[in-house]
Amino acid sequence: MNDRAPQPGKPQDIQILGEKTRYVVVRAEAADTRGWLQPGSVCDLLSQHHISHAGIMLAEPPFKITRVDLSGTFLLSCFEGEGEVLADGGWKRIKAGQTCLQPPFVLNSLRCVPGKHWHFAWVRYRESREAAPIVSALSPLTGAQDPIPLRAAVEGLHAESSGDRSLAALHHWCELIHHHVLRFAQPHQPDSRLWRLWQRVEADLSRPWTLGQLAAITCVSEEHLRRICRKEIGRSPMQHLTFLRLQRARLLLCATDDKVETIAHAVGFESAFSFSNTFKKWIGWRPSEYRVSQRP
Incomplete structure (x- = not known):
């Protein structure tokens, strides 16, 4: 080999x-x-x-x-x-x-x-x-x-x-x-509470979501939401929120010419700096590097 x-x-x-x-x-x-x-x-x-x-x-x-x-x-x-x-x-x-x-x-x-x-x-x-x-x-x-x-x-x-x-x-x-x-x-019978939660969150990723707000939508306690998220998707609620934000950011970086700062705010990050650091940690590239790597 x-x-x-x-x-x-x-x-x-x-x-x-x-x-x-x-x-x-x-x-x-x-x-x-x-x-x-x-x-x-x-x-x-x-x-x-x-x-x-x-x-x-x-x-x-x-x-x-x-x-x-x-x-x-x-x-x-x-x-x-x-x-x-x-x-x-x-x-x-x-x-x-x-x-x-x-x-x-x-x-x-x-x-x-x-x-x-x-x-x-x-x-x-x-x-x-x-x-x-x-x-x-x-x-x-x-x-x-x-x-x-x-x-x-x-x-x-x-x-x-x-x-x-x-x-x-x-x-x-x-x-x-x-x-x-x-x-x-693609589980056929996902927990319906999580389906409703993440559908709501994906429609408003720029909102500064808190764990308490996510739990309120699901009608469970914060600790119970943590448990069912860990069981169903292998992430904590806030980790999954970050995952969804970065998935949307990847699409925006590839499909638009928007500034990195604009995209950061659009997906719920307070600053381009925190967005860039999180993107690098999770995806492996800085947002600007990722955009260049995906363009023909």
């Missing part, structure tokens, strides 16, 4: 797999010539769901992967051991039985915990900035989910795409993989 070490300067992709790390991967396009994908198989049916690749990683330290501008939604489901994912500006521990969902076009980073292995299945999409992503206002960041179905589906797709290549079987495995992601990212 050819590892890539980080270079000084601007944020760059990092790929440190390590000698003991092993993986299987299926990619959608034979023309995708990235070196680490070459040992895998190819199934162009993945493209029907805009999936770039899916696989199973048996990661061992010093495993670390960073993608500065992930071009699609990323789901990771751990079935053994534990590791860490950089999300919402901090490292979050993901253990067996837990799943993590990352939105597109943000900094994405994974790493092993020193001295511990980390075994997980993953699915990575390739999405257009003009289309609605899989991740929505009610999509969880982390949560409990049985990882075995996804692992089995990826193993089945890899075996079929490396062997007989029956179109019916390939279609079956691809559908199961995509369904597993949608079941986590």
Whole structure:
């Protein structure tokens, strides 16, 4: 495996797999010539769901992967051991039985915990900035989910795409993989109180929302709102408010020529300075850098 070490300067992709790390991967396009994908198989049916690749990683330290501008939604489901994912500006521990969902076009980073292995299945999409992503206002960041179905589906797709290549079987495995992601990212029966809350908040992101106001809309105590948010979406209410603000800011940075200060106020930040610092921490770039990186 050819590892890539980080270079000084601007944020760059990092790929440190390590000698003991092993993986299987299926990619959608034979023309995708990235070196680490070459040992895998190819199934162009993945493209029907805009999936770039899916696989199973048996990661061992010093495993670390960073993608500065992930071009699609990323789901990771751990079935053994534990590791860490950089999300919402901090490292979050993901253990067996837990799943993590990352939105597109943000900094994405994974790493092993020193001295511990980390075994997980993953699915990575390739999405257009003009289309609605899989991740929505009610999509969880982390949560409990049985990882075995996804692992089995990826193993089945890899075996079929490396062997007989029956179109019916390939279609079956691809559908199961995509369904597993949608079941986590777009729950069919989300807590209706949270649905009403975040619908109200998204319509008025410039408002200086407080935890008390959010709890009042939901008709629960502040502590109870914290508990149901942690359970349903893997964030505190105020963290999710920040997530929604930054998602809107990303769209405004790409779709308008508004000044950074104007966008900061439009999504509820008191100053361009606090907006820029939060954007950098959560997304990986300063707002002005992000705007330049997204323009053709």
